[in-house]
Amino acid sequence: MTLWLRARRAWLLAGALLLQFTLSCLLGGVLVPSPSLAAHATLDIPLRVFLPLILSCALVHALSDVIQLERGATRNTAVADGLLVAAVAASAVLLGLVAAALGSGDALVAARNTIGYVGFATAGAVVLGPPIGAMLPVAHVILVALLDSGRTHIALLAWPVEPLSSGVAALAAVSFCATGVLATARLGGVQISALDARGRR
């Protein structure tokens, strides 16, 4: 277990979680005037939409670097990896609730986005490999920023910029998270590494 925790860079993940939480509380409300291709103007997108990418990238990085010794492990490391994804998502929600209790209501939006990005990135990493998996939420967020018109967007596609009250956005985030947890638990970091190795040729 100790080896697994070190291999999965538990301290890096804890640091990324705290960094993201701190930045979300301090700078989450800062508005980024993003040029919109759909509205032919700039749209103000809160920084809290971008900040959860820190944790999703750190998690994919932690899951992707599987050591050879794990191939002979007697425990099912794939399930442990799935639980790790779930634990990271749960921690983000817990910190979001703490921040909300302290008066930063928008921290829950960051928490929702975190669980969505984490699931999106890990599911993408299992299917397409870690580099593409880590880039999926990044590309999605920037495309949403570029293509959102600010008025008549499709909530299911632009879920990261939806308000906290949006049920569709919450559903999308939870669905991504569940997919990420299940895909990682079913296939696990070893499979990620194998796909990555095949990708490297």
Add this chain to the structure above:
Amino acid sequence: MSFDFRRSPAIVLAPPMVLVTFFFLSGAAGGPAYYGLSQLAQAASAVAVIAPICAGLAAWEGARLRRGGVARLAPARCEGRLLLRALVPTSVAAAVALTFGFGVMLLSGPSLRASDSVVVLMAAGVLAGHAVLAYAAGRRLPALMAVPGAVVLSWLWIVYPIAVSPLWVRHMTGYLSTCCDASDRLAPAAALAPLLLSAGAILASAILLSSVAPAIRRLAAALALAAGFAVAALVASGLGVAPTVARGTADLVCRDGTPRVCLWTEHRGVLPRVQATASAIGSRLRAHGLTTPPVVTEARGRHSGAWRVGVTPTASELDIERILLQALVPSLPACARLHAYPGYAAFGAVALWLAELAAHDVPPYIEGATPEDRREVAAVGKLAPPAQRAWYSENLAALQTCERPPQLLTVKL
């Protein structure tokens, strides 16, 4: 070299990059289509979408070399050559997207000058700065941190400073979305500041790629980046909202007569019509005992008492008359931005009174004219001509200062 191209995702991402550039430019605010500098600046503003993609690609190339353990092997090539070779596909993709952007914006065949090429140089410098720094990050950080980090930070650095005060910070990124009107030139500081910052980023990257001890390397790289930022900030700190300076009078084409008319060379085609209309307005106003400035010009700043206008090559007779009449009403004084400005109440009435006096056909819409202004002008029309001139002089003076209230007949202030 062909191997580099086969391996690089730049080739796969080049078509989407061009597509995004096209959509970005099709939604750009757009300056005068006939003014080359404006079109080049709009095209260069596509760095907002090209630079993050380039940064991601460059970080990926750097991470690929890191993963391959190139730095651990006996060096056959220096770091500079490795960098140049690794960034060739990224540079080609960026050059294709940027050239496409410039091509799209220059399709309208605007006037171009040799000095406008500084915009192209600046855009290329900005892309180089982003790409080289991202490559260095890729060489020193894990790919899964470096690549997304490079994309997001590059994107935020270009788009976020628009929201930052002081205003000049936005001119350090090379995002020229607010440049330029036909009366403007790009301020040298606005072109130089992003280049200096890019030079700082490239210097920081060179330090990061060196084989100095890690702690010293990081500190020196941070200092180089901070120094580049400080020098660029010093250069850009004199700029305001727009990265522009007034265009030089050498670009004016003048036509003698009454009045003398000087327009930008791109507006040469409407020169005779502007002069004829200005002359007609001047005659009508003289018949009422009023004078008009002797020079109609598009130049900003230098000519005190000039009749300052801004026309377009496609302006109709009605447009020209409206532009000339509006130009007779003074623009807001500088104090109006900071203090109460009672003169504002007279704007519409003065503009409407001038239009009724001097226009061939009174335009149906006068900027700023309200039903109250129409009542005021109707009341003024009932006065004797000397009293009307006195009303005009009094309110014209009120428009040019923040201390003097206007003297209106029907509106009590």
